Amino acid sequence: MLQYEGLKERIVARFDEMSPQLQKAARYILENGQEVALISMRELARNAGVQPATMTRLAKFLDLPGYDDIRAQYSQALRSQADGFAARAQARDVDGPSGSGLAHGMVQTLSAQIARLNAPESIARLERVADTLAAAGRIYVLGLRSCHSVAWHFHYVMTLLGEKTVHLDGPAGTGVDGMRRAGPGDVMLVISISPYAKQTLELVGLAREKGMGVVAITDSEVSPLSNVSDEVVICATDSATFFHTLTPALAVSEVLCGLLADRDREAAVRALQEADRHLQSLDIYANEIPKRRF
């Protein structure tokens, strides 16, 4: 573990001196440490989007004889981690849901809640919702108050893929205006959890009157949305805190995006490349990481 820590620190320390490709490789290794020990260098390079040679070069750059030495260190770390793990996990579990236990407990709960989406029924629901959304002319995305984050994220990702979604939100209450042109053949994706905002239910009613389809991400089989939606995905919102969690709901929305992109992979790739060019031309992103300007 010591050596491993040393290596990781060395990578971080000398990161700024590296060439772009070396940084790309180093970054991937830092973020996916366990993989280093478990897969081949070539595969790692593939995943990192880098030439195999770059990994060797990274090793030399770090004053190591070769890549095998990188792997050796990560293997060693994994070995000792595997040994000591059970003990540490048990020790941690004991000290209850207070202090650092709270963070631990929340993370654990969230992980489990998301894992629960793997129930066959949930997967089936996700597929059906994705089907409906894929078949839709336009997708009108509605998520008010706490659900705004989920709605917006879904919309944002989908805009990278095309022009299919309309986000029903906007300054000065103009959000609703987006629905003017909606009609049969279009679908509303509505996200709402308890307590359910009245406006959400009203807008769903409006959608129905217009003959639109409705699919929902919500928190219960008996949510008011379940009654009025064609398809529903249920996700957990319980939390040890005073608040409801939206993390599982966000996970659902990301899975939906993934499924939709997967329906037409080439189109998705094309759209993303185009979006990329667009953002490049607008100079939105920092292409290279500024070197300690501050």
Add this chain to the structure above:
Amino acid sequence: MLQYEGLKERIVARFDEMSPQLQKAARYILENGQEVALISMRELARNAGVQPATMTRLAKFLDLPGYDDIRAQYSQALRSQADGFAARAQARDVDGPSGSGLAHGMVQTLSAQIARLNAPESIARLERVADTLAAAGRIYVLGLRSCHSVAWHFHYVMTLLGEKTVHLDGPAGTGVDGMRRAGPGDVMLVISISPYAKQTLELVGLAREKGMGVVAITDSEVSPLSNVSDEVVICATDSATFFHTLTPALAVSEVLCGLLADRDREAAVRALQEADRHLQSLDIYANEIPKRRF
């Protein structure tokens, strides 16, 4: 873990039927499980005092196509173990490759990524960030583009607790204005993942110039935010899809909210009750579930 357990059990179950050499190989694998994933088959065979071919034969004997499948299972187990509590969820990875595979895989990955936040180092970072935020006068929340959802959600939850946060966003580019009154004693919470928006980095620079503290939720140890932040929480963003995932980042933000609320439980409860009364009086939420209006 299921598969791994399954394999281990299968080895034990059929141990008696094996030929002496197969038993020798099997025994070594049972006793040195972690090694399987970390070294080559030939080396393993050497250590076990067995011919390389015997390992292949053991695999076939266990109705597996080849030795690689043995290693794959042990690798998976080790990966899960390293991820800690994701073990249960991730172990099923192997058996659902058809049809609903993508959704299943995505959910699995998300669950594991969040579970990885339970690493002691991550928990410690979360605590430190929570400390910094708790001590801050005001918290200025910044998340542009894809990170907007996380920033907004953090801000929204925090508004239920009081007036401590300012969300640096708004129509017509007015978001930045919020920072006018910020200064030393205040802290900026910035969320940004690769690719990093230029404006984000600029605003962080501005915050530093004003003498503010900076804490970040980002995707890498070597993110441009790491250099310029007092504390950083790292979360995974990889995904099987074309997009980066923000679910772990949202989880982080929710945990932070939880930790902050936990610092002063009574105040949190009071603030929430007040928020509740306020929303009640505005008649925002549906108090009873409308019964099939449609």
Add this chain to the structure above:
DNA sequence: ATATTTTTGAAACAGATGTTGCATAGACTC
């Protein structure tokens, strides 16, 4: 603009990997 250095990608390399076919050694049946 030119020259020089650095960085990158592609191909070639030797060596190691997991697998397979075959021959021999041993165990068992009759």
Add this chain to the structure above:
DNA sequence: GAGTCTATGCAACATCTGTTTCAAAAATAT
């Protein structure tokens, strides 16, 4: 004890590994 069958060791195999080399490209200096 001959014949059959399985278990084992060995060597050849295609493939993949990590490394190196070399030329083109990009960045930097002149």
